[in-house]
Amino acid sequence: MIAALRATGEIMAAAWRDSPGRMALSVVLMILGGAAPPLLALALKDGIDQVVAGDVAGAVLTGGLVGTLAVCSLMLHHFAFIPYGEAADLVTVTMDCELIELANGSAGLEHHERPDYANEISLLRKEIGQYPDALVGLMALLSLGVSTAFTAWLLASVSPWLMLLPVAALLPMYATHRAQDVQNGARERSATVSRQARNLFELGTSAAPAKEIRVFRLQDEFRRRHHALWADEGRVLARAELRSALIEAAGQLAFSAAYIAAVLLSLRQAISGHGSVGSVVLVITLATQVNRQINSALEMFRRLQRMTRGMTRLRWLRALIAAHQPPPADAEVPDSIRTGIRLTDVAFAYPGTGRTSLHEVNLTLPAGSTVAIVGENGAGKSTLVKLLCRFYDATAGAIELDGTDIRRFPLDAWRGRIATGFQDFVRFEVAAGQTVGVGDLPFLNDENAVLAALDRASAASVIDQLDQGLTTQLGKTYANGRELSGGQWQKLALSRAMMRKAPLLLILDEPTSALDAEAEHQLFERYAEHGRRIGQANGTITVLVSHRFSTVKMADLIVVVANGHIAEAGNHASLLELGGTYASLYRLQAAAYQS
Missing domain, CATH: 1.20.1560.10 (ABC transporter type 1, transmembrane domain)
Structure with a gap:
């Protein structure tokens, strides 16, 4: 009461x-x-x-x-x-x-x-x-x-x-x-089942999964599972x-x-x-x-x-x-990077899992360098990126920028100096120009800034194909909205990552998964070149994350992540000479593409 x-x-x-x-x-x-x-x-x-x-x-x-x-x-x-x-x-x-x-x-x-x-x-x-x-x-x-x-x-x-x-x-x-109270208890006990049933309903009624549902003839299976889940919830309720x-x-x-x-x-x-x-x-x-x-x-x-x-x-x-707000900041984010980012004995376990995703990570990302983080799915690459962006803080160890723990920086100020492109990018259903412009809000409606970002991401062709250019409404939510292909959406997301002209950290976390290996390699070459230009001015570190070893050989430093730790690190030539995991997987993937 x-x-x-x-x-x-x-x-x-x-x-x-x-x-x-x-x-x-x-x-x-x-x-x-x-x-x-x-x-x-x-x-x-x-x-x-x-x-x-x-x-x-x-x-x-x-x-x-x-x-x-x-x-x-x-x-x-x-x-x-x-x-x-x-x-x-x-x-x-x-x-x-x-x-x-x-x-x-x-x-x-x-x-x-x-x-x-x-x-x-x-x-x-x-x-x-x-x-x-x-x-x-x-x-x-x-x-x-x-x-x-x-x-x-x-x-x-x-x-x-x-x-x-x-x-x-x-x-x-x-x-x-x-x-x-009795009914509330029942709803809480069945919350997981209810969420699963709603997820099936959304999959079965959305446009994106429609092709696979039909090809693999999943209609009856979806209905059966959906009915079984609601039946389980119904019995409890x-x-x-x-x-x-x-x-x-x-x-x-x-x-x-x-x-x-x-x-x-x-x-x-x-x-x-x-x-x-x-x-x-x-x-x-x-x-x-x-x-x-x-x-x-x-x-x-x-x-x-x-x-x-x-x-x-x-x-x-x-x-x-x-309770999850960051500790008080007592240091200012520098205007440029002098030496680099250093990870010392970094370990991390996702809260509530009890399972360590990263352990004993010791790594230096030199100022002005292009760093490629490679490894198989689930190796810990994206977890490392989350720590750099401070979506989580390390469970143990420290991540330092020019000797200062990044946890001492104001969080908004730190993220304000990061530019990112993620594999699970957002499809902002707004005008095409604003879909890119949100990458740097002060320049949201600055046409020149948006066009420059599109050019840096090699995505100007996407806008050229739209009837109203940057003002074209995107997305099926609107009656007059223009739907794009997966690759086009991805290019606009990459352009969004290019909006900030002088970030301290440019992270591209498998952002080209919808592209073939050759197209990814060409884009990574372009991004690496862009990273080197801004790196010369303010020490920007460009981080390219990929599971394709053959597309990142231009990087100054290649870091191989395996089972939550750094297995190897070096440039392309030194890693090939080492004859370890990188060399083996690089040759294996290269042979597959050649065949």
Whole structure:
């Protein structure tokens, strides 16, 4: 209950910050709307007593009041919905923005890559969409609170014993609270299965996998697996639904007994002369209202419980992101690199796995050099790149730039001097020029800067093929959007990496996977030449990551990663002379391409 009250306060505070005028108007209208039904019952009592007493004039006036209160009961809540419905939408936008900020506001990637964190964030995404309903529920609970207070006062005026009727209403509310806990537990237990089923659904309904699904005749297999996953989740949820239904039924039966007792008590008082006919009508009307209030309250409490779970997860995510903020910086990122980047006894294990991905890495990347990191899939190449970008910090050891640990630099300032192109690049569905320009936001709409980046990436031909050039809308999200091939998207991503003119570190992590080996080799040659030019000016280090050994032989330093450690390091000629892993795999791949 404390968690529910805390969540209520947070949602109401957020709504008030976004729309104080709307919320104030809604509160007034909901209070009046809550008071109208019990006052209507009181007016009915007085009207009936006046009719029995023969007071025609009083009965007519009371009838008019009854009509007015009936209209208020029906209309005030509807009028209140307009402002608080708009406030609810604004709260949802605020919460969406906060979730986006939290998802991208941490120093690293741990909350994206850990499965247990992914489950929590997946549930939070779903629950945030229910926040408008939650705010509607809170406003309805406010109205119910006012209505219940008036109802209790009027019941007490007939008999103090009738005060127990609203108290009895707490039993089904508590039962609903317990039932919701049962359902929440079931949803959490089935979260992984649910995420897998949604992933299958997205694969089966998206355009990208459609070709392989048809060629490999996977339709039936997708349906079978999707059905099996939902069946597994359904069994867990069905058991929870049955158990929660029995709990709620017990609460409702308890209140029904109290309802019957209240009606019998009012009839007994009327028969014994201690009450009027109007009092009997009052009790029956109020008891019926209490029953409706309970049913409404139960639904509102369900919404409140869902909102409570969502707010609890949101607080968890806030705490998680806050705990993963980088340590205070006490050094400035230099304008240029004098000696290079040195990795000393670096080890790393992904959080939550207990498995070491890198161990005892000792390596120097000289200033102004072009460094190729090669190795088979899973060797640890991309993990090394993540440490250089500080998506994670090393578990042990240190990474130093000119003798200064990079953890001492302000994180934003360090990343501001890095340019990257990744294998799993983003397809920004915006204007073609902006797809490139986001690589250096101050020059987002600078046509000359974008064209220069396209030229450095050998991607100007992609723009030349678009009818509206840099202003062409990209992506299928838009009716007039132009869809590109995988290779074209990749070239624009590479151009994005070339937007920053003088980075300290240029990293290309298998960015040409959609290209053949010859095309990759030519691009790497061009990038290496570009890296050497800017390296002469400010010591920029260019890092090329590839699993194709034959495409990186132009590099000044070739680093072979195997099983999480540095197996070999040197230039192409020295590694061939060494006759180790590089030489073996280079000749093997070269022979395969020649054949």
